[in-house]
Amino acid sequence: MRRPAWLLALCLVALTTVVGSGCTPSIGDGCKTNVDCSRLGDRFCDTSAPDGYCTVDGCNQGTCPDNALCVRFLTADLDRPCDLSARFPDNGCRSDERCVCKTFENGVCKNAEAYCAPESTERRFCQKGCNTSSDCRTGYECRSTGTLGSELVPSLNDVMSPATANFCAPAP
Numbered sequence: 001m002r003r004p005a006w007l008l009a010l011c012l013v014a015l016t017t018v019v020g021s022g023c024t025p026s027i028g029d030g031c032k033t034n035v036d037c038s039r040l041g042d043r044f045c046d047t048s049a050p051d052g053y054c055t056v057d058g059c060n061q062g063t064c065p066d067n068a069l070c071v072r073f074l075t076a077d078l079d080r081p082c083d084l085s086a087r088f089p090d091n092g093c094r095s096d097e098r099c100v101c102k103t104f105e106n107g108v109c110k111n112a113e114a115y116c117a118p119e120s121t122e123r124r125f126c127q128k129g130c131n132t133s134s135d136c137r138t139g140y141e142c143r144s145t146g147t148l149g150s151e152l153v154p155s156l157n158d159v160m161s162p163a164t165a166n167f168c169a170p171a172p
Contacts, residue, residue: 027068028128028168029054030137046125050139050170056126061153064126069165070153071127071145074117076100084114092116100149109146117149124153127167136168143169 025037031052037043038054046053056063059070082092082099091099093116100117101109128135130142145152145164152165 025054026066026128027054027056027064027126028137028140053170057124059124059126059153067129068126069129069167070124071165071167072122072124072151072153074098074100074119074149074151075121076102076115076117076149078102078115080116082114082116084109084112096120098151100151101146102149103147127169130166130168133171139171140168141171142166 025031025043027043029037031037031045031054032047034041034043034045036052036054037045042056043054044057046055056065056068061070064070080092080097083090084099084101086092086099088095088099093099097116097118099114102113102115103109130136133140133142136142143150144166150167150169152163154163
C-alpha cells in the first residue's frame with residue numbers, strides 16, 4: 001500500500017522537530033542571534049553581554065523557563081545618592097524613583113552606596129539562577145539581586161519585603 005508523498009513529508013517534519021527539540025538552548029547560554037536561543041522566537045539574544053546571553057525580555061514572576069528567575073534592572077543616577085535604610089519620602093528619592101544599592105556584600109549594601117533610579121528605566125529579563133560562580137559559564141559570575149540596580153521581581157506575597165536570589169551576570 002502506497003502512502004501519499006505529503007504524509008511522508010509530514011512525518012519527516014514531525015521527527016525532525018522532536019529530535020531537534022532535545023538541544024534547546026537554556027537561559028544564560030551564549031548566542032549571536034535570537035535564533036541561537038530559540039527557533040520558536042520566544043527568547044532573545046542580548047548581544048550587549050559578552051558572547052551574547054539567551055534570555056526572555058519582559059518577564060514576570062513565574063514566567064521564566066528552565067532554571068531561571070525574573071530580574072528587574074534599574075539604571076541608577078550616580079549623582080543622586082539615597083538612604084536605602086529609609087522608606088520613601090525620607091530616602092531622598094522622588095515618588096517615581098527607587099533607592100537601589102550599587103553593591104551588596106554579605107547581604108548588606110557595601111559602603112552604604114545607594115542611588116535613586118527612575119522606575120521608567122526598569123527592564124526585566126530572565127536570568128540563569130546559580131549558587132556559585134562555577135554554575136555560570138566562563139566570563140560570568142554568580143551575583144546576588146540587589147547589586148548594581150538589579151532586583152528579583154517579587155511574587156505577590158513578597159511585594160513588601162522582596163526576597164533575594166543569585167543569577168549569572170557578566171563578571172566585571
